[in-house]
Amino acid sequence: MSDTLPSDVIGRRVEVNGEYATVCFSGPIPSVAGLWLGVEWDNPERGKHDGSHEGTEYFKCRHPTGGSFIRPNKVNFGVDFLTAIKNCYEPDDDGKEHIVIIGNKPVETVGFDSIIKQQSQLTNLKEVSLRNRAVSYAGEKGGIAKACQNIRVLDLSKNLLSSWDEVICIALQLKHLEILNLRSSTLPLGGQSLRSCTSVQIGFAFQKGCKTSMFQSLQYLLADDNQISHWSCINELDKLQSLHTLSCQRNPLTEGNKKAQITRQFIIARISQLKTLNRCEILPEERRGAELDYQKAFGNEWIKAGGHQDPDKNRPNEDFVAAHPRYQFLCQKYGAPEDGELKIQQPCILKNQLLTLRIKCPNQLEQKVIEKQLPDSMTVQKVKGLLSRLLKVPVSELQLSYESPKMPGREIGLENDLQSLQFYSVENGDCLLVRW
Template identity: 65%
Template sequence: SWVQTWHHSSGHAEVTSHVAKPEGPTIGIYNHVLGEFGEKKKKKKRRLATDVSSGFWLGVEWDNPERGKHDGSHEGTVYFKCRHPTGGSFIRPNKVNFGVDFLTALKNRYVLEDGPEEDGKEQIVTIGNRTVQTVGFDSVIKRQSQLNKLEDISLRNCAVNGAGDKGGIARACPHIRKVDLSRNLLSSWDDVIDIADQLKDLEVLNLSENKLEFPSCSTSLIGTFSALKVLVLNRTGITWAEVLRCAPGWPVLEELYLGSNNICISERPVDVLQTVKLLDLSSNQLIDENQLFLIAYLPRLEQLILSNIGISSIHFPDAGIGCKTSLFPSLQYLVVNDNQISQWSFINELDKLQSLDTLSCVRNPLTAGSKDSQTTRQFIIARIGQLKTLDRCQILPEERRGAELDYRKAFGNEWKKAGGHQNPDKNRPNEEFLAAHPRYQFLCQKYGAPEDGELKTQQPFILKNQLLTLKIRYPDQLDQKVLEKQLPDSMTIQKVKGLLSRLLKVPVSQLLLSYESPKMPGREIELENDQQSLQFYSVENGDSLLVRW
């Protein structure tokens, strides 16, 4: 019996980029039984041990080692080498489909089968492998069937293994601008070039989950990707060095997605990637803050996505307190979700970025571990002065004002102990405080230093003795029912407005509050200072809050 050994990589898992690949050509395969995509590696034939079932076999290695049974050896004989000791399997050739070319896949998915058609009548339509019963769907299918007019196509999961006959794509569908080729059987960058060479208008290309072999030397393919603006290479196994080798061929690229590739940024891009506005490095756990400095000089980089890379700290050494860094000069949008950020110093450093106005920082110890998410949000807003959007929520001017005033008050006692003073001539907080709160002095200039009365520590109290039972009325909305609510007398007007905003579905900025008391009939007192409490305005049990918008 004989064995034909191959290397197989499933498109469902990651391949570490530092593992040497076996020698020989790679060919994509699809396993019918296991239902997983990948690449195979052809090697020489070897005699199988006599106790192995007779016949012709393929040796495969799965990206997910749990799907395999061995390391490519049997009874002491090594038939092929695996990257993982349990990643290998032997399977029969009849269980494998080697895929189809680009044009065949395109026709399978988009071309209507021949037959009589009448708009408005029920008919059976085959799209790809699916049979669909449609009514009045003819005109849509006809448009899609005109391949030469197609501009946006998806061939995801269609077992595409290459370009096919030379020039065939260019003749059939020359106007394609967007292509999704994710999760297919493309095995090398040369396969991609063969396809892209025939699509001169190509602007968006998704190659995710194709385990690709990239060139080992620099390439400059003039014209192949001359219009390409968006390139998605998630889970392709690409390394940073390979990115830089291919990048000269992407002269106008604006968005580059490199998620889940175990990338380590090893060198600074020089004369490449200079047009990139968005860079996604999500789920590359080998990246640290020092590596990020290597991409900090990309002149047009506006959006940087660093979710789930394990980062916990960042520091811009060229900028002191209150100064802006020269790094990431154009960066406006930063995503650091699902990391290990636990210190406020990380947030403080972000205030040094010249252009940052949008931040997403969810599911980090600093934010997820907080008991009061609203307070955490306020403190982030107060610490990053130019921020306009936080965690996809717009920061309105009144929210920023309230956040900065609350922050100023929350750390007022600490400021005084560190040497802070209401008298500007005596206001000299120590370096430790200024390092922990770089914007505090600016906020004192903006709003005035906190007064001693604001900083008094409240004595412990029994909540039930300080709850006010208030009637909530709507003078201009007669159809609204009068409500009765219990509120702490220490509650600020800002928080009362927040409560009412959620209750009434009315923006905080539109709410006007006042109150009236049975003790002062006919007199209405405005609650105009959002930072003061109900107690400050002498609101008592039985009084009525008047709400207008």
């Protein structure tokens, strides 16, 4: 049994006392102390509920008694993705087969279609694991039997696919695909577009900048340990209409601890519908901060390309729009960046990093409003420490938020003690609100 959680715990196949399950939830449950895993059992009679606890749904099961909450130290994670289900007929809730192809040993280089054809007698193939099976190409167009087009989970990790075109060719025939695992699959995932496939003639086209009908059901994409090195790839993912969870760690684009936070912000800003990135939830405050920082970071480039604060004169060139397809939308959402925000900062000079902030205590009417200059790199935790000494209140009792003149009537919480004021897009002239 395991005492620590794998980094990719959601979706992992696990074993508990000889019974197999899939992890669908990981985290705290407010009414019960500690960390819990929510699992859906292969055998629904093993479970107790449908993924809900005290009226809150933490995950969803196909069967009303198919789920359980389990402590992590009771779970064996030494089970490959989906390989615990044997390659045999298993009744599904609709009376049809629900089959998983197991593979964890390399075979000779093969096409995806040739493996799937072997399962053409199955009437409702839903989950397929072809991990480390030396799949290198998609195969013939239309080579996937109709019986296999209901696949919802596909594991192609540790295969030999060298082109995004091959993945697209597979996806065109799997219209119900919800989870795609491409970890360690040697894909460059570079500048290729979801609007065209050079090596696969698929006869597909859609309007520039619109969502694509390709991968129309895909919700989870796992692309860790590949060769993602171009922002154009991230831009293309914004076209996937159902994608809400992305994992893309240990790629050239995301390497380097110093730039990790900036890279995360840019990915969030470029993919509008993303809710979880690298197993961390994207809260509304983080999305807002990421999009505003992204606007500022490329504001000067936007102006040089023909961008303008006057909507009638705002006509950035095609190269800029291609590199930053969401930038114009962000200008409509937040307003065009102001000249003062576009000045190149000099991080070596402390005065250029200081924010003049008003500090107000809404629940303490006798407390006067204070004005302080704080570095934008200062963490929420350090701000609390400063205010604790200033106000003579224990750090543990302080709750911080802020108001901005740009968004009257809206209050934004500073909930993560380890993040900086800059992370939350706190700006000069904003008001910190302190409660205890």
